[in-house]
Amino acid sequence: MYHGIISHGLVRPCTSLCRRIELISGHRSPRLLSARPTSAKHSSPFTSSSERKRIDKRDGAGQSEEGSWPEVCDVLVLGGGAVGSSVAYHLQQRARRDLRVVVVEQDPAYTKASTVLSLGGIRQQYTVKENIQLSLYGADFLRNASSLLAVEGEEPPDVQFRPQGYLLLAAEDKVELLRENFRLQVETGAKVQLFTATQLKAKYPWLNVTGIGAGVEGFENEGRFDPWALLSGLRRKATSLGAEYVRGNICGLSKRDQVDGAPAALTSAEILLPCGARRSIAFTRVVLACGAWSGEVAALAGIGAGEGVLAMPLHIYPRKRYVYIVHVPGLPGANTPIFIDTSGTYFKREGLNTHLYTVGKSHTEEQEPSIDDLEIDYDFFENEVWPVLANRVPVFENLKLQGAWAGYYDYHTLDQNPIIGPHPVYANMFIVTGFSGHGAQHAAGAGLATSEYILEGKFSTIDLNRFCFERVLTGEAVREKNVI
Numbered sequence: 190m191y192h193g194i195i196s197h198g199l200v201r202p203c204t205s206l207c208r209r210i211e212l213i214s215g216h217r218s219p220r221l222l223s224a225r226p227t228s229a230k231h232s233s234p235f236t237s238s239s240e241r242k243r244i245d246k247r248d249g250a251g252q253s254e255e256g257s258w259p260e261v262c263d264v265l266v267l268g269g270g271a272v273g274s275s276v277a278y279h280l281q282q283r284a285r286r287d288l289r290v291v292v293v294e295q296d297p298a299y300t301k302a303s304t305v306l307s308l309g310g311i312r313q314q315y316t317v318k319e320n321i322q323l324s325l326y327g328a329d330f331l332r333n334a335s336s337l338l339a340v341e342g343e344e345p346p347d348v349q350f351r352p353q354g355y356l357l358l359a360a361e362d363k364v365e366l367l368r369e370n371f372r373l374q375v376e377t378g379a380k381v382q383l384f385t386a387t388q389l390k391a392k393y394p395w396l397n398v399t400g401i402g403a404g405v406e407g408f409e410n411e412g413r414f415d416p417w418a419l420l421s422g423l424r425r426k427a428t429s430l431g432a433e434y435v436r437g438n439i440c441g442l443s444k445r446d447q448v449d450g451a452p453a454a455l456t457s458a459e460i461l462l463p464c465g466a467r468r469s470i471a472f473t474r475v476v477l478a479c480g481a482w483s484g485e486v487a488a489l490a491g492i493g494a495g496e497g498v499l500a501m502p503l504h505i506y507p508r509k510r511y512v513y514i515v516h517v518p519g520l521p522g523a524n525t526p527i528f529i530d531t532s533g534t535y536f537k538r539e540g541l542n543t544h545l546y547t548v549g550k551s552h553t554e555e556q557e558p559s560i561d562d563l564e565i566d567y568d569f570f571e572n573e574v575w576p577v578l579a580n581r582v583p584v585f586e587n588l589k590l591q592g593a594w595a596g597y598y599d600y601h602t603l604d605q606n607p608i609i610g611p612h613p614v615y616a617n618m619f620i621v622t623g624f625s626g627h628g629a630q631h632a633a634g635a636g637l638a639t640s641e642y643i644l645e646g647k648f649s650t651i652d653l654n655r656f657c658f659e660r661v662l663t664g665e666a667v668r669e670k671n672v673i
Contacts, residue, residue, distance in 0.1 A: 258468050259433055262291040264643065265458055265472035267439055267486055269294030271304040271416065271629050272621055273478035274423040275636025278338075281430035283644060290432040291470060293460060297436050299420065301563065303480050304629050306596030308512060308547060309416045310527055310537060311630035312355040313379040313407055316370045316670040317606060320627070321377040322651045323634035328410035330633035331419070338422040340429045346422030349415040353538070354407040356526040357671065358389075361402035363531070370670070371405050380409035395520060397581050406526055413527070413537060416629045423632070435470075437462045439479070442490040443469075444615070452616040455490055474617045474643055481507035481597040483622040490615065498614050501662055505608070505623040507560045508600040512549045513570050514592040519584040520544070534577040535673055536585075545591065550574050551626075551673065563595040598626045604666035609635055610642060610657035619643060620658060625672055 264280060266273045269292045277290050299305045311331065313324040330337065331350035339345045359367035367383075374381050383405050386398040428434065441459030445451075457471040479486045484505045488494055493502025515536075522544070527537045534550040550573055552558065558566060570590065578585035601607065601623035612618040621639045624631055634651055641649045648654060655667050 259289070259291045259435065259470055260468075261471045262289040262433075263472070264288065264290045264474045264476060265470055266290065266292040266476045266478055267458070268292075268476075268478035268480060268483075268622075269297070269424065269434055270299070270302050270478070270480055271420045271423060271632035272480070272624070272635055273476065274420060274427055275632040276476050276478060276621060276639045277427040277432040277636075278423045278430070279636045279640035280643065281427055281432050283640060286431040288431075290427070291472075292427070292432060292434045293437060293439060293458070293470075294434060295436065295438045297434070299417075301597070302420075303597050303599065304420045304632070305417050306512075306594055307416045307626075307629040308537065308549075309629065310355070310411075310413050311350075312411045312527070314355055314357050314370070314374060314381060314405060314411075314671060316373065317667055318373060318377050319651065319653055319655060319667075320606070320631070320669060321374055321379055323631040325378055325410055326634040326637065326651065327630050327632070328412075331414050334419065334422060338426040340425055343425070346418055346425070347415075348418045348422060349413075351412050351414070351541075352409070353412040354409075354526045355411050355529060356389075356393075356404055356406045357529045358401050358404045358531050360400055360531045364402035366670075367403055367405060374405075379407065381405050381407045393524075395582055395584055397583060401531070411527070413539075419629065419632070423636075435460065437468070439486050439489065440467070442475075442486075444490060453614050454617045455615050472617075474619065476619045476621060476639060476643075478621050480599040480622060480628065481505075483599060483620075487620075490618070492612070498662060503608060503620070503623065504602045504661060505599055506602065507597040508552075509558050509560050509563065509595055510549065510551060510598055510626065511565055511569060511593060511595050512547050513574065513590060514539075515546050515548055515585075515588040516544050516591050517546055517585055517588045518544050519587070520546075520582070528582075529673060530577055530581050532577050533673060534574055534581075536578060536582075548574055548578060550577070560597065565593045565595050567593070599623050599628060600625050603661060603664070604668040605672045606667050606669050607631070607635065607656055608658055608661065609638060609653045610648075612658055613662070625669075 266277050273292055277292050280288055280290050311324055311327055313321050315321050331348055334348045335345040371381060371383050383403060385403055386401045389396060389404050390398045437460035439458055440461045442455050443457045445454050445456050447453040455475050457469050459467055459469050461467055477483055477487060484503045487503050491499050522538060523541060525538045529535050536546045536548040539545045539547060599622050605625040607623040608620045612620060619639055619642060621635050638648050638651050638653050660667060
């Protein structure tokens with residue numbers, strides 16, 4: 190994994206970006222900087238080793254090898270990223286210390302975690318009502334995170350939520366679909382505005398509107414945030430409320446078959462510790478929040494390898510995505526929205542007084558790269574991303590590539606929407622994964638919904654029943670069209 194800093198000759202970007210980029214020097218073309226120096230030092234996306242040590246100490250990593258081990262708990266959360274930590278936070282926020290919650294995370298430094306490596310944006314422009322509702326809850330949570338996640342005696346977290354609307358463009362033959370999505374968004378409470386191509390050109394003179402029929406831009410509840418600050422804030426608050434974090438890999442799940450009318454259930458998890466020892470944790474309920482690796486963990490319980498309903502896998506797999514950092518002189522900083530082209534190519538300004546942008550594009554099925562590592566494909570940028578940007582926004586023709594990173598989507602192949610809710614066979618197993626790139630921005634709402642189902646037996650604040658596992662069994666996709 191590549192991490193580093195930007196050349197001192199450029200304006201300093203936001204702290205979140207500094208954690209995720211790689212210093213790149215040399216030339217591939219007169220405008221494109223891409224050759225990586227052999228002397229470059231790569232580290233985790235944190236600002237310092239002391240910060241990593243504080244995290245390791247606080248998460249109870251030492252418990253896994255020495256000291257007390259949580260042999261039993263009420264709720265075991267598998268995965269300590271933003272989604273898993275949100276579940277732990279919301280459970281402890283409601284139940285306080287009457288509920289023992291343990292979170293298992295294999296990498297407390299989060300060097301390859303999808304949360305930390307995400308783009309750090311939140312939008313309300315979705316085509317499925319539930320996603321819009323999750324975003325609206327998430328935006329409100331980010332606005333109030335400093336108080337919601339405050340811990341007595343410590344500095345309140347700053348998730349750096351900065352309003353910055355998304356602008357989604359539609360081709361001339363897709364305008365009616367855009368209008369249909371726009372109407373759903375407005376009906377659901379989204380703050381968005383529809384523009385014709387002529388209006389877009391007047392508002393953004395630097396935009397080439399050739400082939401564009403219309404666009405929708407958010408003017409509230411959209412923007413950028415620091416995903417690492419959100420994750421660390423959720424984790425710290427959950428811990429302060431009583432949640433315990435342990436370090437290790439999930440290597441086994443024990444179950445109890447259906448007997449005498451009692452439903453089948455999972456009973457304990459086997460954890461492989463960094464020292465090589467194995468420990469088990471018995472639980473009353475378990476939450477699967479392992480992101481891109483959720484399918485592999487589910488298989489430990491026979492999901493996807495059993496009979497009947499258990500023959501059906503989650504259909505959630507890791508998919509690698511690249512994010513590139515470019516320097517683009519000439520664009521008006523404060524007036525630049527987070528931009529999504531008709532092709533799905535995007536760019537996002539980093540900071541208020543900077544010419545740095547994160548840019549990228551999802552692969553087609555035929556282009557999907559290997560997930561064996563997090564190596565970056567710079568040819569994909571030069572051949573697939575840059576030409577689209579330069580055509581749509583001509584000033585991008587003169588960009589310079591400053592860095593890049595790669596991360597994993599927990600990609601749900603059925604419909605690119607998450608699975609949230611109980612498993613139909615294991616009544617005490619709750620699934621919250623498969624966000625297909627939207628996990629960080631929907632973590633707050635997904636954690637709330639999962640905690641409600643665990644404690645109340647139903648969704649209350651946001652009705653997410655359409656996201657339950659049953660749709661996987663029937664193949665009734667709830668397809669999200671605005672997947673970036």
